[in-house]
Amino acid sequence: MADIFNEIDEDLRRERFGRLWTRYGAYLIGLAVLIVLAVAGWRGYEWWKLQQDRAAGAQFEAAQKLATEGKTAEAEAAFAALEKDGTGGYRILARFRAADELAKTDRAAAVADYDALAKDPSINPLMQDVAQVRAALLLVDSASLADIESRMKPLTEPEGSFRNSAREIIGLAQYKAGDYKAATETFTTILSDGQTPPGLRRRADLMRTLAAASMPLPAAAAAPATAPAPAPSAAEPAAVAPAAAPAPEASAPAAPATGSSSPGAASVAEPAAPTPDAP
Secondary structure (H helix, E strand, O other), X not given: OHHHHHHHHHHHHHHHHHHHHHHHHHHHHHHHHHHHHHXXXXXXXXXXXXXXXXXXXXXXXXXXXXXXXXXXXXXXXXXXXXXXXXXXXXXXXXXXXXXXXXXXXXXXXHHHHHHHHXXXXXXXXXXXXXXXXXXXXXXXXXXXXXXXXXXXXXXXXXXXXXXXHHHHHHHHHHHHHOXXXXXXHHHHHHHHOOOOOHHHHHHHHHHHHHHHHHOOOOHHHHOOOOOOOOOOOOOOOOOOOOOOXXXXXXXXXXXXXXXXXXXXXXXXXXXXXXOOOOO
């Protein structure tokens, strides 16, 4: 009896499944085909992107080689082409390298390119900071101290990745402007940072020494008071510091000269001994 009920249940399940397959079977097959096509398409896109990246990498290396060989114009053209046709990261790198090459012939135009990179929201914030630092480096010899500080101050925050590079540029601008005290303080701040790279630390130490040596001396040290003349020593002759002769005593008349040959003695004794009148 139980076998009959089992057969009936199985027939019902088979019939129910058949109805579901008849209704939704085509959709299930279509979904499976779509999944297969999607996976194949994604794999195909990855392969195509890899080929594009390899081509962009080869193009970037060729442009780098031109720059290394000193072919500035050709390198600029190659980087400009990669900037238009390159992929992702290579396009951004090409923009930076194109600005680097342009700086050799036209600094103002290179600064404009770096400023554009620094303001491009599609670029990683760290790369935007790099563009700001590059622009300030090109301007440090020509721009005013206020301009350099306005560009670099936002990067000197304690947690900034390029804080010490920004401080170095500010310190150079302060030194160039003749503000040696501020430059010394700026380079001291760099040296006090435990995360300062070794190369930058050496440069900061050198510049701090130069700035400190260039500071004017205080007024008291710059014009010292005239030292008093040294007192004559006992070994020096009397002519150096002659002593005053003692005045003769008026109350005690001197004795008359007795054949003295000293005219000084006679002149002192003569008025003190008048001759008495004869009786």
